[in-house]
Amino acid sequence: xxxMIIVGFAALAVVIAAASFLLGRFRPRTDGRLFNSLLIAExxxxxxxxxxxxxxxxxxxxxxxxxxxxxxxxxxxxLITSVLFLLSAVYSRGYLASxxxxxxxxxxxxxxxxxxxxxxxxxxxxxxxxxxxxxMWIFAELSTLFSVVLLVTLKARxxxxxxxxxxxxxxxxxxxxxxxxxxxxxxSRTAVPGGTLNxxxxxxxxxxxxxxxxxxxxxxxxxxxxxxxxxxxxxxxLPTVYVRAPSVVAVISGAVLNLGLYAIIRLxxxxxxxxxxxxxxxxxxxxxxxxxxxxxxxxxARTNTKKVIxxxxxxxxxxxxxxxxxxxxVALFWALFHKAGNALVKALLFFSAGIFHRQYxxxxxxxxxxxxxxxxxxxxxxxxxxxxxIGTPTLPVFLAKFNIxxxxxxxxxxxxxxxLAGFLLVAAGFGYFLVRxxxxxxxxxxxxxxxxxxxxAPIVAALLGLFALGLYLPGxxxxxxxxxxxxxxx
Amino acid sequence: MNNAxxxxxxxxxxxxxxxxxxxxxxxxxxxxxxxxxYALQSAILAAIALVLFTREATLSLLFMALLTxxxxxxxxxxxxxxxxxxMPIKRDLEFRYLTPISSIMLSAALFxxxxxxxxxxxxxxxxxPLFLLGAVIGVxxxxxxxxxxxxxxxxxxxxxxxxxxxxxxLLFSLFIAEMPFIIEVLIVxxxxxxxxxSAVLAFGIDSSVEAFHKRLSQxxxxxxx
Numbered sequence: 001x002x003x004m005i006i007v008g009f010a011a012l013a014v015v016i017a018a019a020s021f022l023l024g025r026f027r028p029r030t031d032g033r034l035f036n037s038l039l040i041a042e043x044x045x046x047x048x049x050x051x052x053x054x055x056x057x058x059x060x061x062x063x064x065x066x067x068x069x070x071x072x073x074x075x076x077x078x079l080i081t082s083v084l085f086l087l088s089a090v091y092s093r094g095y096l097a098s099x100x101x102x103x104x105x106x107x108x109x110x111x112x113x114x115x116x117x118x119x120x121x122x123x124x125x126x127x128x129x130x131x132x133x134x135x136m137w138i139f140a141e142l143s144t145l146f147s148v149v150l151l152v153t154l155k156a157r158x159x160x161x162x163x164x165x166x167x168x169x170x171x172x173x174x175x176x177x178x179x180x181x182x183x184x185x186x187x188s189r190t191a192v193p194g195g196t197l198n199x200x201x202x203x204x205x206x207x208x209x210x211x212x213x214x215x216x217x218x219x220x221x222x223x224x225x226x227x228x229x230x231x232x233x234x235x236x237x238l239p240t241v242y243v244r245a246p247s248v249v250a251v252i253s254g255a256v257l258n259l260g261l262y263a264i265i266r267l268x269x270x271x272x273x274x275x276x277x278x279x280x281x282x283x284x285x286x287x288x289x290x291x292x293x294x295x296x297x298x299x300x301a302r303t304n305t306k307k308v309i310x311x312x313x314x315x316x317x318x319x320x321x322x323x324x325x326x327x328x329x330v331a332l333f334w335a336l337f338h339k340a341g342n343a344l345v346k347a348l349l350f351f352s353a354g355i356f357h358r359q360y361x362x363x364x365x366x367x368x369x370x371x372x373x374x375x376x377x378x379x380x381x382x383x384x385x386x387x388x389x390i391g392t393p394t395l396p397v398f399l400a401k402f403n404i405x406x407x408x409x410x411x412x413x414x415x416x417x418x419x420l421a422g423f424l425l426v427a428a429g430f431g432y433f434l435v436r437x438x439x440x441x442x443x444x445x446x447x448x449x450x451x452x453x454x455x456x457a458p459i460v461a462a463l464l465g466l467f468a469l470g471l472y473l474p475g476x477x478x479x480x481x482x483x484x485x486x487x488x489x490x
Numbered sequence: 491m492n493n494a495x496x497x498x499x500x501x502x503x504x505x506x507x508x509x510x511x512x513x514x515x516x517x518x519x520x521x522x523x524x525x526x527x528y529a530l531q532s533a534i535l536a537a538i539a540l541v542l543f544t545r546e547a548t549l550s551l552l553f554m555a556l557l558t559x560x561x562x563x564x565x566x567x568x569x570x571x572x573x574x575x576x577m578p579i580k581r582d583l584e585f586r587y588l589t590p591i592s593s594i595m596l597s598a599a600l601f602x603x604x605x606x607x608x609x610x611x612x613x614x615x616x617x618x619p620l621f622l623l624g625a626v627i628g629v630x631x632x633x634x635x636x637x638x639x640x641x642x643x644x645x646x647x648x649x650x651x652x653x654x655x656x657x658x659x660l661l662f663s664l665f666i667a668e669m670p671f672i673i674e675v676l677i678v679x680x681x682x683x684x685x686x687x688s689a690v691l692a693f694g695i696d697s698s699v700e701a702f703h704k705r706l707s708q709x710x711x712x713x714x715x
Contacts (some may be wrong), residue, residue, distance in 0.1 A: 168648060168652070175632060175652075176632075179632065182659075182662055182663050210614060213614060216611055
């Protein structure tokens with residue numbers, strides 16, 4: 001029975017990917033909407049499976065050798081991924097049609113695109129279900145692979161360059177993580193006879209692992225997963241990729257970043273059990289704070305909407321890292337909460353930016369003319385999304401930032417002041433961008449791009465979700481997050 | 491006993507050759523030679539795995555050796571040579587940040603850093619006598635590969651750098667006994683996919699977008715339309 005859930009996730013994605021690929025190859029004239037209907041069907045079933053997994057008895061092992069297991073943390077991440085997947089699958093119905101119409105993607109590559117799109121959520125879900133660190137590494141690498149295929153199917157030379165940058169930065173970093181995996185295995189033999197890479201076994205045997213040596217393994221693993229999570233200085237691929245990726249791909253890439261952070265949190269939990277906090281906490285806080293600052297400074301001068309969103313992503317990843325590094329259960333609770341809120345904010349911003357790109361054929365702010373007349377929904381999406389990203393009250397990012405900052409203030413005042421200054425800079429950057437974007441002279445000659453319903457609905461859904469999450473923390477979510485915090489040993 | 495000592499010596503000699511091959515990768519400008527050096531380097535790696543296999547008789551070592559010979563000595567270099575046939579460049583003359591000489595000097599420095607780090611590490615672990623040497627050379631090889639990625643501009647050379655890194659990591663894993671077998675297989679398969687992908691992408695960077703998509707179709711990834 002437990003095994004069936006994996007079959008459910010895997011078989012579905014593989015069948016749909018194969019169908020898309022074969023249709024694309026042998027029936028290149030197939031209507032794009034057919035591919036998309038398949039993808040939406042997959043995403044709906046994924047959401048159903050994710051909910052089913054979340055409400056079932058957790059934690060439990062899914063296969064005999066304990067390589068795969070589901071606990072509340074994994075189920076929570078899978079739920080977030082499935083929501084993002086559903087939203088972007090619906091959105092892509094309108095978006096891909098528009099890309100096709102304007103010749104930005106070739107009809108013959110549609111099958112390849114949808115095939116990879118169907119497989120990407122599968123590798124992410126498997127990554128979240130992996131109990132074995134090496135297996136997690138493999139799925140993280142595979143997620144790079146499918147993201148890259150999604151990038152290069154678009155017809156632009158810059159996409160190939162962006163994809164190459166992505167592969168080289170993340171895969172090189174992941175090779176260091178590979179060394180880390182081997183070191184960790186060698187290390188585990190001091191505590192577990194025969195050695196293990198299973199997270200649950202490592203957690204149980206943590207007291208037998210020497211903290212100093214764990215530091216060594218952690219640093220190597222951190223390099224790899226930090227590159228996946230776009231932590232400075234391994235973030236360089238993110239702005240390049242986000243600018244070139246279609247909005248739908250960018251949204252699902254948000255889940256790829258989550259996988260990187262997820263692995264870091266898991267590894268940190270082992271470090272916490274080992275008793276290595278004294279080294280790990282300052283390490284994470286340093287990298288997190290630097291990420292926030294670099295992102296804040298980079299944000300101010302940006303003229304490209306998607307780059308602004310990308311640097312905001314670096315900032316949020318930095319925030320989560322700082323929160324983990326604080327090593328307090330409260331901060332960890334809000335960091336986990338932030339993952340859900342941040343996912344919705346990113347989706348909202350990218351979906352809005354996507355509509356702007358359709359309307360003005362450019363991501364630059366100076367192309368935006370008469371936005372309220374032409375694309376009122378996307379305009380409000382961008383404004384509210386930016387407001388949410390900088391942490392405006394009544395929206396979920398505010399709750400996370402506020403609570404993490406208050407923990408920080410009680411622990412280390414200088415850090416609190418520095419991070420707060422970083423947040424203010426980010427807010428200034430967003431504000432400056434919006435003011436410049438929406439104060440361009442009106443142009444009455446531009447015809448509105450007829451935004452299809454499929455592109456509007458995800459924006460509305462993301463907005464509703466954001467306000468709901470910002471105003472009311474449901475009891476089940478509270479319980480879930482508390483369970484995760486205690487599962488992680490805090 | 492004598493046999494084991496003899497094996498140790500052979501492994502040490504092979505390890506020195508590996509470092510030599512990495513130094514060649516850093517300095518070599520002709521792409522064809524680069525591919526040959528890479529194939530040679532992988533062959534040395536496979537030989538080390540085989541020598542280790544004769545001593546420890548772990549099946550995963552034999553499997554690793556065969557897989558390395560098949561994929562890295564035969565398939566990948568062949569693939570890269572075919573790539574070169576359609577590409578307009580034959581030599582990679584450009585270096586960024588570091589000249590070959592300073593790269594070599596930097597790698598010598600890195601060698602010492604890695605050695606320092608691993609002496610501390612291996613002292614507190616119950617590992618074989620050759621572990622320290624293998625670990626130091628493996629990780630240094632990986633770092634030298636990274637220097638190649640950083641200092642070269644052409645994507646093809648960067649790929650060779652990446653592959654060298656991967657060889658280094660693999661060498662390191664050889665000296666840890668009883669690695670979980672399935673993980674090794676999965677990792678090798680995964681790395682293979684990444685390499686093929688980088689190669690496909692390498693088509694694109696040196697050609698126009700239309701030609702790139704046409705080549706995608708030649709690889710069977712896209713239908714003729």
